[in-house]
Amino acid sequence: GQQLNQSPQSMFIQEGEDVSMNCTSSSIFNTWLWYKQDPGEGPVLLIALYKAGELTSNGRLTAQFGITRKDSFLNISASIPSDVGIYFCAGQLREYGNKLVFGAGTILRVKS
Amino acid sequence: DGGITQSPKYLFRKEGQNVTLSCEQNLNHDAMYWYRQDPGQGLRLIYYSQIVNDFQKGDIAEGYSVSREKKESFPLTVTSAQKNPTAFYLCASRLREGGSYKQYFGPGTRLTVT
Numbered sequence: 001g002q003q004l005n006q007s008p009q010s011m012f013i014q015e016g017e018d019v020s021m022n023c024t025s026s027s028i029f030n031t032w033l034w035y036k037q038d039p040g041e042g043p044v045l046l047i048a049l050y051k052a053g054e055l056t057s058n059g060r061l062t063a064q065f066g067i068t069r070k071d072s073f074l075n076i077s078a079s080i081p082s083d084v085g086i087y088f089c090a091g092q093l094r095e096y097g098n099k100l101v102f103g104a105g106t107i108l109r110v111k112s
Numbered sequence: 113d114g115g116i117t118q119s120p121k122y123l124f125r126k127e128g129q130n131v132t133l134s135c136e137q138n139l140n141h142d143a144m145y146w147y148r149q150d151p152g153q154g155l156r157l158i159y160y161s162q163i164v165n166d167f168q169k170g171d172i173a174e175g176y177s178v179s180r181e182k183k184e185s186f187p188l189t190v191t192s193a194q195k196n197p198t199a200f201y202l203c204a205s206r207l208r209e210g211g212s213y214k215q216y217f218g219p220g221t222r223l224t225v226t
Binding site: 006031033035040041042043044045048050088090092097098099100102103104105 | 168204213218
């Protein structure tokens, strides 16, 4: 099936630091979604991006839809302990019946 | 209170038994999905349904079956033919706004088969 390369695989940062993670693919996507998953829970939608170059914020989170439509990044500013979790990117491919393709996730741990 | 509900949260079965996982949504979403998540891995699509009485196989449909008799409900049956059924199962539904889509997840069911 289709694949997204998400990096880094994990991060262990100090509280207050900024965080950056990204997803890349060889395919062109028409939508990018970013999710956060807490242990034992379902993923929660953080940000949705629909246009190449689009930059969208949600509180301390900012995500961008890459100009080439093959990548996206998520930044978290001034991290806090409750940011801990797994962050997933997901891309929607028209050629894939508009189904979502998921990255493997970035595990974020925060030292307070 | 709108949302996606999955029940039960934890499910235990003996090997060789079929088991059905429930997924209900009151969001009036047309499309619904089932994913499987294994430790340290991303989400893999099992089955999806875009309208009532219609569904398609995802990437890992073998050993699973679904039905979509009502818009609100999309139950997943894990059959005895599924070789590694122990996993975290996530149901999702999708909202379409114009040409844009947003997909929302339920809280998940953790299935353990021994």
